[in-house]
Amino acid sequence: xxxxxxxxxxxxxxxxxxxxxxxxxxxxxxxxxxxxxxxxxxxxxxxxxxxxxxxxxxxxxxxxxxxxxxxxxxxxxxxxxxxxxxxxxxxxxxxxxxxxxxxxxxxxxxxxxxxxxxxxxxxxxxxxxxxxxxxxxxxxxxxxxxxxxxxxxxxxxxxxxxxxxxxxxxxxxxxxxxxxxxxxxxxxxxxxxxxxxxxxxxxxxxxxxxxxxxxxxxxxxxxxxxxxxxxxxxxxxxxxxxxxxxxxxxxxxxxxxxxxxxxxxxxxxxxxxxxxxxxxxxxxxxxxxxxxxxxxxxxxxxxxxxxxxxxx
Amino acid sequence: xxxxxxxxxxxxxxxxxxxxxxxxxxxxxxxxxxxxxxxxxxxxxxxxxxxxxxxxxxxxxxxxxxxxxxxxxxxxxxxxxxxxxxxxxxxxxxxxxxxxxxxxxxxxxxxxxxxxxxxxxxxxxxxxxxxxxxxxxxxxxxxxxxxxxxxxxxxxxxxxxxxxxxxxxxxxxxxxxxxxxxxxxxxxxxxxxxxxxxxxxxxxxxxxxxxxxxxxxxxxxxxxxxxxxxxxxxxxxxxxxxxxxxxxxxxxxxxxxxxxxxxxxxxxxxxxxxxxxxxxxxxxxxxxxxxxxxxxxxxxxxxxxxxxxxxxxxxxxxxxxxxxxxxxxxxxxxxxxx
Numbered sequence: 001x002x003x004x005x006x007x008x009x010x011x012x013x014x015x016x017x018x019x020x021x022x023x024x025x026x027x028x029x030x031x032x033x034x035x036x037x038x039x040x041x042x043x044x045x046x047x048x049x050x051x052x053x054x055x056x057x058x059x060x061x062x063x064x065x066x067x068x069x070x071x072x073x074x075x076x077x078x079x080x081x082x083x084x085x086x087x088x089x090x091x092x093x094x095x096x097x098x099x100x101x102x103x104x105x106x107x108x109x110x111x112x113x114x115x116x117x118x119x120x121x122x123x124x125x126x127x128x129x130x131x132x133x134x135x136x137x138x139x140x141x142x143x144x145x146x147x148x149x150x151x152x153x154x155x156x157x158x159x160x161x162x163x164x165x166x167x168x169x170x171x172x173x174x175x176x177x178x179x180x181x182x183x184x185x186x187x188x189x190x191x192x193x194x195x196x197x198x199x200x201x202x203x204x205x206x207x208x209x210x211x212x213x214x215x216x217x218x219x220x221x222x223x224x225x226x227x228x229x230x231x232x233x234x235x236x237x238x239x240x241x242x243x244x245x246x247x248x249x250x251x252x253x254x255x256x257x258x259x260x261x262x263x264x265x266x267x268x269x270x271x272x273x274x275x276x277x278x279x280x281x282x283x284x285x286x287x288x289x290x291x292x293x294x295x296x297x298x299x300x301x302x303x304x305x306x307x308x309x310x311x312x
Numbered sequence: 313x314x315x316x317x318x319x320x321x322x323x324x325x326x327x328x329x330x331x332x333x334x335x336x337x338x339x340x341x342x343x344x345x346x347x348x349x350x351x352x353x354x355x356x357x358x359x360x361x362x363x364x365x366x367x368x369x370x371x372x373x374x375x376x377x378x379x380x381x382x383x384x385x386x387x388x389x390x391x392x393x394x395x396x397x398x399x400x401x402x403x404x405x406x407x408x409x410x411x412x413x414x415x416x417x418x419x420x421x422x423x424x425x426x427x428x429x430x431x432x433x434x435x436x437x438x439x440x441x442x443x444x445x446x447x448x449x450x451x452x453x454x455x456x457x458x459x460x461x462x463x464x465x466x467x468x469x470x471x472x473x474x475x476x477x478x479x480x481x482x483x484x485x486x487x488x489x490x491x492x493x494x495x496x497x498x499x500x501x502x503x504x505x506x507x508x509x510x511x512x513x514x515x516x517x518x519x520x521x522x523x524x525x526x527x528x529x530x531x532x533x534x535x536x537x538x539x540x541x542x543x544x545x546x547x548x549x550x551x552x553x554x555x556x557x558x559x560x561x562x563x564x565x566x567x568x569x570x571x572x573x574x575x576x577x578x579x580x581x582x583x584x585x586x587x588x589x590x591x592x593x594x595x596x597x598x599x600x601x602x603x604x605x606x607x608x609x610x611x612x613x614x615x616x617x618x619x620x621x622x623x624x625x626x627x628x629x630x631x632x633x634x635x636x637x638x639x640x641x642x643x644x645x646x647x648x649x650x
Contacts, residue, residue: 039466108574141330144633146625148588149606153618154338156610244475248592251477252607264477271481271596274496278485285478300469 033305040301043294049293053310054100065094065261074277085271086280096283097262102262103243103288106177110242113181115235116190122192123227126200127219136151136193143186151245155254168257176255180242188234195227229306235298247288263288316641322389322636330449332383336376339619351635383623395424419620422605429500430601433517434590437524442579444521445529449536453544454563464533471530476589476636480523480596485517494519498599524589528582534577539571573643580636 034040063081069089076084083093125135155175162171197257199205205222249255250264251271258265261285270280353535370378452461488496504510543549544567552562591603600602602621609617641647 039469141327143329144331144626145628146335146588146590146629148586149622149625150335150338152606152610153335153622156613156618157338157341219627240473247475248477251475251592252595253611267481271430274481274485275489278489281481281485285475285481288476289470289478292475293470296469296473 006008010052027210030305034301037301037304039297040305043067043297043301046299047298050100050287050294051104054097057097058101059093061093061097062095063091065090065098066259067091072143074273077279083283084277084279087269091265092266092280092283095266096263096287099261099263099266099284100287100291102173102256102260103246103264103291106180106246106262107243109177110180110184110246111239114184114242115175115231115237116185117181118185118188118234120190120232121185122189123196123219123223125189126193126196127215127223132193135189137188139186142183145183147183147245148248151179151183151249152252152254153288155249158208158305159254169260172256172260180245182184183242184238184245188231188238189232191234192227195230196223199226233299233303236295236302238301240295243288243295244292313613316647319636320641321633324630328627328630330394332380332629333376335622335626336379336474339615340372340375346565368399369397374417377450379619383620387600387620389422391422419617422617423602423620423624424502426601426605429599430587430590430594430603433520433593433599433601434524434586436517437521438583438586439526440521441525441528444525446575447531447576449533450540450563450571451567452533453537453540454559456541460522461537461564465537468530471526472534476523476527477592477596479526480519480593483519483523484596498597520593520599523596524593527589528586532575532578532582535577536571536575539574540567543567543571573640576643580632580639583632584625587625587628 026267067090072081072085073087073089074085075081078084081091081093083091083096085091086095108303121135125132125139130215158175159172164173165171166174200223205218208222222290232299246262247264249269250262252269253268255264256262258269265287266284270277270284274281334452359522448464452464455461484496487494493515496519498516499512500518502513502516503507549567552566562645589601590601591606593599594601594603595607602624606621608614609621
C-alpha cells in the first residue's frame with residue numbers, strides 16, 4: 001500500500017492511523033500465544049466457570065449443606081435436589097459447592113506455601129554458589145521422602161494437637177496446607193535454580209554487577225522478574241497437585257473432620273453406597289477431575305506460551 | 313566410570329540414614345502412647361512397666377540406635393531366614409520389632425505376608441503401562457499433531473489428572489455394579505491351583521491393575537513423546553533420512569535407542585510412585601497388600617508398623633533412584649565422564 005503525496009490531507013491522516021501498529025508487550029505476546037492453544041483456553045474457561053460457580057453458587061442456591069433430613073435420603077435427581085441426596089438426606093449439590101470452596105482454598109494456600117519455599121531456596125541456591133551444594137543435597141533428600149506415607153503419618157500424629165489449639169476445622173486446614181506445602185516445594189526449587197543459573201550468565205546482570213549494583217537489588221530487579229515465567233507455570237501445576245493430594249487424604253479418611261464436606265470426603269462417605277446411590281460419588285469425582293484437568297491444561301498452555309523459544 | 317557409581321552409592325547411604333532419622337524423629341515426637349488404648353483402670357506402675365518392656369524409657373539416641381540395629385541387621389536376617397528356611401545365629405532371642413496391635417507379632421512377618429499381593433497387582437500394572445505407553449509415545453511423536461497424536465495427548469492429560477480413587481470407583485460402578493463382569497471385593501484367600509481359579513484371579517485383578525496402569529501410562533507416554541520429539545530434531549536423524557533410510561528404520565534403529573535413555577530412568581523412578589499409588593487402590597478394591605497395612609496401622613496408632621512400612625517406601629525410593637542413576641550412567645556414557 002503506498003501513500004501518494006498528492007492526495008488530500010484528510011486521506012493521509014486516515015492512512016497513517018491505519019498503518020500504526022498496536023502496542024505489543026511481552027505479556028501480551030504470551031497471551032496471544034496462549035489464546036491459540038485450544039486446550040489451554042478450554043481449561044481457562046472451565047476453571048473460570050467452576051470458580052464462579054463455587055463462589056457464587058451458594059449465594060443463589062441457598063440450601064444448607066449440613067441439613068439432615070432422613071426422610072429425603074437416597075433420592076435421585078429431583079426438582080428439589082438437582083444432584084440427589086446422600087444417605088442422611090443432605091443435598092449433594094450444596095455439599096459439592098461448599099466442598100469446592102474448601103478444596104480450592106486448600107489448593108491455593110498450599111501452593112503459596114510451596115512456591116514461597118521453593119522460590120526462596122531456588123533463588124538462594126542459584127545465586128550464591130556456596131549455598132548451592134548443601135541446598136541441593138537437602139532438596140534431594142526431601143525428594144527421597146515418600147510423600148503420601150509421610151503425609152498420612154504427620155496428619156495422624158499432629159491432628160489432635162492442632163485441633164485442641166485452633167479448633168477442629170481451622171486446625172486441620174492449617175495442618176494439611178502446611179504439610180502439603182512443606183512436601184511440595186522441591187520441583188519449584190529445582191526449576192527456579194536452573195532458571196536463575198541461566199539468567200545470572202546474561203550480559204545485563206554482568207553489567208549491573210560491574211556498575212556496582214548491590215546483590216539484593218540484583219536479585220530483586222533483574223533476576224526475579226526474569227524467572228517469573230517458570231514460577232508461574234510451577235505455581236499453576238502445584239495448585240492441581242495440592243487439590244489432588246488433599247482429595248486423596250480426605251478419601252483415606254485422614255483429612256478434614258467428618259462433617260466438613262470436601263470433595264475427597266464426599267467420595268469417602270459415598271464409596272460404601274455405590275450400589276444404591278452412585279451419583280453421590282460421581283459428582284464430586286467429576287468436579288475434582290474437571291478442576292485438575294483444566295488447571296493442567298492451563299499450566300501446559302502457560303508453559304508453552306511463556307517459553308521464549310516457542311513464541312512467534 | 314567406576315568412580316561415578318561409587319559416588320552415587322556413597323551419597324545414597326547418608327540419604328538413607330537421614331531419612332530414617334526423620335521418620336524415627338517424627339514418630340517419636342508425636343503425642344501418642346501404646347498404653348493409651350488400654351483401659352483406664354490399669355494403674356500407673358503397670359503402665360510404666362509396660363512402657364519399660366517396650367523399651368520406651370531409654371533416651372532418644374539409645375532408642376534410635378537400637379532401632380537402626382533392629383532394622384538394618386536383625387530384620388534382614390529374619391527375612392532371609394524366613395524366605396530361605398535357614399537359621400542364622402540365635403534367631404529366637406534376637407531383638408525384634410514387634411507390632412503393638414497384632415499381639416506382638418513381628419512386623420516383618422506382617423510385611424512378608426502382604427507383599428506378594430501388592431507385588432502381583434503393582435507388577436502387572438507397571439508392565440502393562442510400560443508396554444502401552446512407550447509405543448504410544450513414539451507413534452505420537454513421529455506423527456506429531458496428527459489426529460492420533462492429539463487424541464492420545466488429551467487422553468494422557470486426562471489420565472494423570474483424574475485421580476486414581478475416582479477411576480477406581482467409576483470402574484466399580486460400571487463393571488461391578490451395572491455390568492457385573494468383575495467382583496468388586498478382592499478375595500484375599502484365593503489360591504491359584506487350576507485354570508478356574510487362575511481365571512478368577514485374573515478377573516479380580518483386572519480393575520485395580522487397569523486403574524493403576526491408566527495413570528502410569530498417561531505420565532509415561534507424555535514423557536516418551538517429548539523425549540522422542542527432542543531426538544527427532546537432531547542432525548543425525550536428518551543425516552539418516554538424507555542417506556535414504558526409510559522412516560521405520562531411522563526410528564527403530566537410531567531414534568528409539570537414544571530417546572529410551574531418559575525414559576528408562578523414568579521407568580525406574582516410577583516404581584516407588586506406583587507403590588504409593590497402590591496405597592489408594594488397595595483401599596478401594598480391598599486388596600490386602602502393603603498399602604492397606606500402612607492405612608490400618610495408621611488408624612490403629614501402631615507406631616512400629618507405621619515406622620517400618622514408611623521406611624520401606626523410603627528405601628524403595630532411594631534404591632530405585634540409585635538404580636535409575638546407574639542405568640542412566642551405563643546407557644549414556646556422557647554422564648560418567650562429567
